[in-house]
Amino acid sequence: MKANAENAADLSGHLRVPRPAFDVRAMLKLQRGRVMAIVGPNGAGKSTVLRAIAGLEPSATGELMVGDQLWMSEGMWMPPELRSVGFVFQDYLLFPHLSVVENVAFGMRRTGESRTDVKRRAHDWLGTYGIADLAHQKPGQISGGQAQRVALVRALAREPKVLLLDEPLAALDAGTSARIRLELAEHLRQFSGITLLVTHNPIEALVLADDLCVMQEGAVVQMGTVAEVTHRPATSYVATLMGLNLLAGVLDLDRIRLDGGGEFTVKSLQEPGRVFASVRPSAISVHRRRPEGSARNIWTGTVGGIEQLGDRVRLEVHGPPRVLIDVTPAAVAELGIKPGIEVWMSVKATEIDVYSASTTQEFT
Amino acid sequence: MTGRAQGQRTRLAVPVFLAIPAAIAMAFLVIPLVGLLVMTPWGDLMGLLGQEQTQQALRLSIITSLSATGIALILGVPLAWILARVPFRGRSLVRVLVLLPLVLPPVVGGTALLAALGRRGIIGAPLEALTGITLPFSTTAVIIAETFVAMPFLIITVEGALRGMDQRFEEAASTLGASRARVLFRITLPMVLPGIVAGATLAWARALGEFGATITFAGNFPGRTQTLPLAVYSLLETDRDAAIALSVVLLLVCVIVLLALREQWLRPGAQR
Numbered sequence: 001m002k003a004n005a006e007n008a009a010d011l012s013g014h015l016r017v018p019r020p021a022f023d024v025r026a027m028l029k030l031q032r033g034r035v036m037a038i039v040g041p042n043g044a045g046k047s048t049v050l051r052a053i054a055g056l057e058p059s060a061t062g063e064l065m066v067g068d069q070l071w072m073s074e075g076m077w078m079p080p081e082l083r084s085v086g087f088v089f090q091d092y093l094l095f096p097h098l099s100v101v102e103n104v105a106f107g108m109r110r111t112g113e114s115r116t117d118v119k120r121r122a123h124d125w126l127g128t129y130g131i132a133d134l135a136h137q138k139p140g141q142i143s144g145g146q147a148q149r150v151a152l153v154r155a156l157a158r159e160p161k162v163l164l165l166d167e168p169l170a171a172l173d174a175g176t177s178a179r180i181r182l183e184l185a186e187h188l189r190q191f192s193g194i195t196l197l198v199t200h201n202p203i204e205a206l207v208l209a210d211d212l213c214v215m216q217e218g219a220v221v222q223m224g225t226v227a228e229v230t231h232r233p234a235t236s237y238v239a240t241l242m243g244l245n246l247l248a249g250v251l252d253l254d255r256i257r258l259d260g261g262g263e264f265t266v267k268s269l270q271e272p273g274r275v276f277a278s279v280r281p282s283a284i285s286v287h288r289r290r291p292e293g294s295a296r297n298i299w300t301g302t303v304g305g306i307e308q309l310g311d312r313v314r315l316e317v318h319g320p321p322r323v324l325i326d327v328t329p330a331a332v333a334e335l336g337i338k339p340g341i342e343v344w345m346s347v348k349a350t351e352i353d354v355y356s357a358s359t360t361q362e363f364t
Numbered sequence: 365m366t367g368r369a370q371g372q373r374t375r376l377a378v379p380v381f382l383a384i385p386a387a388i389a390m391a392f393l394v395i396p397l398v399g400l401l402v403m404t405p406w407g408d409l410m411g412l413l414g415q416e417q418t419q420q421a422l423r424l425s426i427i428t429s430l431s432a433t434g435i436a437l438i439l440g441v442p443l444a445w446i447l448a449r450v451p452f453r454g455r456s457l458v459r460v461l462v463l464l465p466l467v468l469p470p471v472v473g474g475t476a477l478l479a480a481l482g483r484r485g486i487i488g489a490p491l492e493a494l495t496g497i498t499l500p501f502s503t504t505a506v507i508i509a510e511t512f513v514a515m516p517f518l519i520i521t522v523e524g525a526l527r528g529m530d531q532r533f534e535e536a537a538s539t540l541g542a543s544r545a546r547v548l549f550r551i552t553l554p555m556v557l558p559g560i561v562a563g564a565t566l567a568w569a570r571a572l573g574e575f576g577a578t579i580t581f582a583g584n585f586p587g588r589t590q591t592l593p594l595a596v597y598s599l600l601e602t603d604r605d606a607a608i609a610l611s612v613v614l615l616l617v618c619v620i621v622l623l624a625l626r627e628q629w630l631r632p633g634a635q636r
Contacts, residue, residue, distance in 0.1 A: 054539050080538040093536040097554045106550070107540030158540065 011162060011194050013064035013072070015052045017045070024048040024218040028196075032161075035188050035195040037209035039202065041237055045218040046198040050164045053196065054087050055080030066161055066194075083162075086155030090167040092147050094139035100150050101126060101135040107158045125157045129187075145176045152187060163188075165197035169204060181207055202241040206230070214238050232278060232355045245279040245323045248357060256354065261320030264347075265296040268354040276357050281314060281326040283351035287344040288335050295346035303341050306332070317343060397615065404612050405605045412609040420587045421595035421610070428503065428591060429571040432510035433518075436567045440518040441553075441560065447519070448526035466516045473512055474580025481508065481581075505582035506589050510571035517570050518563040525559020526552070562625055569621045573614065 011030040016023055024045035030036055038046045052060040055071070055078060064072040071078045086107075094103050105122035126132045131149050134142055142150070148168065155163060168184065169177040185207050188195055199205050205212060205226070212229040214222040214237065222234040233239040239246030249258040252272050256264045264277055285291065291298060301323075305316040313332050315325045325345065327337075337343065405412065412418065446452075447459055465473055481488040481499045492498050499505050533555060537547045553560070575593040582589040584598060592610055599607035 056535050056539070080535070081541050081543055083539075085539055087536065087539040089532065089536060093530075093533055095533060095537070095551060095555075097557075106537070106542070109541065154540070 011053075011064070011066045013062060015049060015060055015062040015064065015072075017048050017052050017057050017060045019045070019048070019218065022218040024052075026213075026215070026220050028053075028213075030162075030194045030196060032194050033192050034210045035197065035208055036211040036213055037205040038196065038198045038213045038215055039200065039205050039238070039241070040215035042200065044215040046200075046215050047166050048218075049215070050087070050166050050196060050198055053083075053162060054085045054164055055083050084158070084160045086158050086160035086163045088151045088155045088163075088165040088168050091171050092139075092151035094147055094150055094154070096139050099136050099138055100131070100142070103139065103150060104154045104157050107154060122157060125153050129153050143176075144172050145180050148172060148180055149183075152184065156187070156191065161193050163191055163193055163195045165195070167198055167200065169201070170199075184208060212238075232276065232353060234276065234357070239278060243281060243324075243326075245281060245284075247277045247279070247321055247323075249275060249277060251275040251354065254349070258321050260322065262299060264321075264352055265349050266352045266354050267349045270354050270356060274357040275354050278353045278355075279323065279347060279351060281324045282312075284323060284325045284345055284347045286315065286317075286325055286327055286331065286335060286337070287346065290344050291346045293346070294348070296349040297352075298344065298346045300342060300344050303337055303339050303343055306337065306339060317345060319345075400608060400611055400615065404608050408605065409609050409612075412603075412606045413613065415603075415606060417586055417590075417595060417599070418606055418610055421590055421592050422613075424503070424506070424587070424590065425572060425592040428506045428510055429514075429568055429574075431507045432514050432571040433564055433568040435507070435511045436515040436518045436571075437560070437564055440515045440563075440567075441522055444519045444522035444563075445526060445548075445552075448523045449531075462519050463516055465513050466520075470513055470574065470576025470578075471580050474509060474577035477505075477509060477512060477577065477581040481505075500581060501583040501585065501589060503582075503588055506578050506591060509577040509581045510574045513574050513577055514567040514571040517566040518560075521563030521566060522556065522559050525556040525563075528559075529555055565621055565625060569618060572617060 010032055011028060014025070014027040016025050021043075022045075026045075026049045028049075038049060040046055048057060051057045053064065053071075058077065060072065060077075062072060063074070064070070066084070070076065071083055094100075095106065098106065101119060101122050104125055105118045108118050108122055110118075123132065123135060126135055129149055129152070131146060131153070134146055134150065139147060139150070148171070152165075152168070155165075169181055172180060181204060188197075188208055197208060199208075209226055212222070212224065212226050213220055214229065214233075214235055216235060216237060222229055222238065229238060230242045233242060233244060233246055236246050247256075247258050247260070247264070249256040249264070250273065251266075251268065251270055254265055254267065256266055256275060256277055258264065258277075266277065268275075285295070299319055299321075301317040301319040303315055304318050305314075307314045307316075308329075309326070311329075312326045313329055315327060315337065317323055317325055323345070331337075335343070413422070443462065447455065447462070478500060479485050481491075483489065483492055483498055483500065488499060499508065529552070533551055534547050537551045538544075542550065572591075573593055574591070575597070578589065578591060579594055579597075584590050584594045586595075586598075590598065592614055596607045596610045596614070599610065
């Protein structure tokens with residue numbers, strides 16, 4: 001029932017879609033059998049990239065190659081109906097006047113196949129995904145979670161080369177979305193084609209994707225495996241998503257002069273030059289007096305915000321440098337931490353991850 | 365005084381200077397219809413409707429109004445689609461031209477049709493020279509006149525439905541491999557079907573009641589061009605009871621149309 005190997009193909013190309021505020025530009029190299037998630041703030045142009053690949057943005061220019069087939073190039077543009085894509089829309093867009101099985105069958109037509117045969121195959125697909133009992137319902141009669149499954153089956157039943165999912169879980173309530181997320185992860189693992197999904201939800205990206213592509217204001221600012229991007233974010237957007245402190249500065253031997261003021265001593269084999277330093281909020285210690293001990297970096301700051309995050313408390317402390325720090329509620333009580341008080345902070349040189357800022361800017 | 369009593373007081377407090385003209389307006393609209401129903405010879409209704417002239421008019425009206433509705437559908441839906449979906453230069457001018465017959469006095473419409481399609485008209489003259497066909501004062505002329513006044517109703521209603529439809533459904537269909545024709549027939553038209561039905565019903569009601577353009581362009585010949593409204597007009601001189609009976613039939617049809625459309629408007633999501 002899965003897309004077979006000859007159906008699958010790699011995708012490569014570069015796109016540019018004119019927009020009133022800014023052009024959306026992306027250079028893409030996607031491998032079959034892998035899932036890439038495009039993440040980024042609202043309005044970054046994430047969905048536009050998906051739509052351009054599907055052929056829904058006629059003003060797009062650039063080049064797009066899927067397998068050995070050219071979908072777009074100078075003076076050539078393949079209409080959406082000829083592209084082998086499966087598109088799952090954020091609000092699913094199930095056709096309200098067609099039953100579930102008719103919705104699935106709609107995209108499955110092959111030349112020379114009878115209507116009954118198509119319907120039978122559509123039924124088989126619904127059965128594989130455990131929703132055969134919905135076959136004759138209208139989309140208005142099923143729940144959000146069920147509609148999400150139908151939308152996925154409708155897209156997969158075309159056995160597409162490229163599966164595109166635009167915020168596939170955003171329309172679901174939190175409980176349902178957590179359940180469906182695991183199901184979706186399993187289905188995506190089984191799909192052997194190229195998968196590209198857009199999400200603003202970091203957990204979704206981590207659970208569903210192998211690779212991440214970070215977009216900001218229409219441009220790709222970082223691309224890599226999930227581990228690479230999350231451990232070494234190139235944007236404060238991703239750093240915040242991942243709960244990391246991201247500080248930019250200039251490295252000289254073992255010292256970084258930070259852009260916002262302040263200095264870190266680090267252990268790094270990086271070449272001197274512009275770097276990012278990322279620090280986990282839990283790696284920083286807070287003290288009321290100047291700490292003794294081995295930590296190489298010690299500085300003071302004023303406590304700004306205090307926020308409960310699960311079983312920890314996140315402090316925002318204005319330095320320089322300004323950092324987020326995670327401490328236990330017990331520590332807050334013990335140290336008498338409240339907004340406005342002065343604290344000492346320390347972090348070991350080995351807890352600071354240093355990486356070049358230039359390697360992350362080559363995708364636009 | 366309780367809150368509820370206060371609420372009732374406010375609800376009852378319609379100012380007199382509004383209540384009186386409102387009541388007069390209502391009476392003005394309703395009394396003629398009441399008069400019609402009072403004057404109707406109910407006992408002899410079937411006999412009157414069975415007369416040769418009324419039978420002919422009924423039959424002719426049904427045939428011509430349905431034909432006009434069919435033509436309006438075949439030609440009007442594509443025009444509505446273009447107006448709704450294709451941004452082109454002069455689109456608002458086209459829309460004004462399409463809507464013009466809605467406000468144009470029907471007799472002017474009939475005169476215009478005569479000027480275009482009459483024996484000396486800009487199309488009528490060459491048409492007769494080439495084929496020998498003359499349009500005015502024929503049943504075809506009735507259908508043409510009715511289509512002229514009825515089609516705008518269909519076009520604006522369908523255009524509104526197309527604009528109100530979420531076009532991303534069409535995008536979704538195209539990502540599912542559907543050609544533009546398949547998208548139109550399997551997705552777009554079924555999804556705006558309530559609008560098409562409403563537009564066709566309005567157009568049909570307008571065609572059925574058409575008088576001015578018909579009598580000007582097609583004349584008033586029993587059995588050939590004399591539709592129901594024309595028959596009512598003629599019978600008022602000779603057989604008042606028959607005229608009233610036919611009027612009641614037309615009134616009844618209009619009430620049914622209104623109720624049907626009301627149902628449509630009250631449940632816009634009925635299709636889903």
